[in-house]
Amino acid sequence: MRSHLPARRSQTHRDDTDGDVMTPITLAPFEVGHLDTALTLSQQVGWPHRIEDWELIRILSRGWVALEGAQVVGTAFLTPYGPTLGAANMIIVDERMRGxxxxxxLMDALLEAREGRTLQLVATEAGRPLYERLGFRPLVRIAQYQGTVGQVRAPGGVEPADQHDLSELVDLDHAASGGMRSALLSALIDQGPAAVIRRAGRIAAFGFRRPFGRGHVVGPIIASHIEDTQALTAHHLAACPGAFARIDVPEPTQMGSWLEETGLLHAGGGLMMRLPGHPLPSTEATVHALTSQALG
Structure with a gap:
């Protein structure tokens, strides 16, 4: 759901050296051939995504590129989570085209394609004014913690999960997020280890870890209790001592001081925003850590 946007001005690029109007901007579907340029755009704004991270979003989503001639100068994605919820993400504009x-x-194209879904995104401060004009409202701040993992002791009571657990994971995730994220969770199981806490023979909480950016990302974590969230996080961090790891958690959180003890320090974050529409779920299960700021 992460995004980086300029304010709105004209829709053509003007060459500052001679005043000539250059090629108008057009929109086109995002294709595999756009991945390399998209990676360059995310590096330009300081995001850590690898080509593999872009590819995961591409296969789960519908995407658009803004083109100046044949050159990609902007991207945007809509990741559908069933008929009622979607994530708007990877909204980036080349720095020379801003304003x-x-x-x-790009946002107009994305909104036209949402088919009645409520959309969420994590906004930078630069993007927030535009999203507010489009009707998005602040939901919760997201705190990013990252760093080199110290010595973390693996807790008991945490078990591995696999594709055989997918149906139960999807149901618990739906109760917490309000979306049907079966395609996302299936892809995450294939990318990295999943762990669960079971009670009375049922999955009560789960969490994932996968390669991302400079190292690993822990998330999503779905749980009803902070103790389960800490146990799942500790399970994953204990498996990668000395590695770089990241976790994105909604605020306010009871995780902050605990995460700092593991070696992960607060490193900014963003603002989760939401279009009014379908109501938020009201269950004990909660999204205690995001898959990523892009995917929610």
Missing amino acids: RGVGRR
């Missing part, structure tokens, strides 16, 4: 309405055009 020319490219971000607004």
Whole structure:
């Protein structure tokens, strides 16, 4: 759900050296051939995504590119989570095109394609004014913790999970997130280890870890109790001592000081915003850590 947007101005690029109007901006579907340029755009804004991280979003989502001629100068994705919820993400505009309405055009295309879904995203401060004009409202701040993992002791009571557990994971995730994220969870199981806490023979909480950016990301974590969240996080961090890891948690959180003890320090974050629409779930199960700021 993460995004980086300019303010809206014109929709063509003007060459500052001679004043000539350059090629108008057009929108096109995002294709595999756009991945390398998209990676360059995310590096330009300081995001840690690898080509594999872009590819995961591409296969789960519908995407658009803004083109100046054949050159990609912007991206946007809509990741559907069933008929009622979606994530708007990877909304980036080339720094030399900012202030020319490219971000607004990408967002208009995304909103037209949402088919009645409520959309969520994690906004930067630069993108927030545009999202507010489009009707998004603040939901919760997201705190990012990252760093080199110290010595973390693996807790008891945490078990591995696999594709055989997918149906139960999807049901618990739906109760917490409000979305049907079966495709996402299936892809995450294939990318990295999943862990669960069972009670009375049923999955009461779960969490994932996978390669991302400079190292690992822990999330999503779905649980009803902070103790389960800490146990699942500790289970994953204990498996990668000395590695770089990251976790994104909604605020306010009871995880902050505990995470700092593991070696992960607060490193900024973003603002989760949501279009009014389908109501938020009201169950004990809660999203205690995001899959990523892009995917929620």
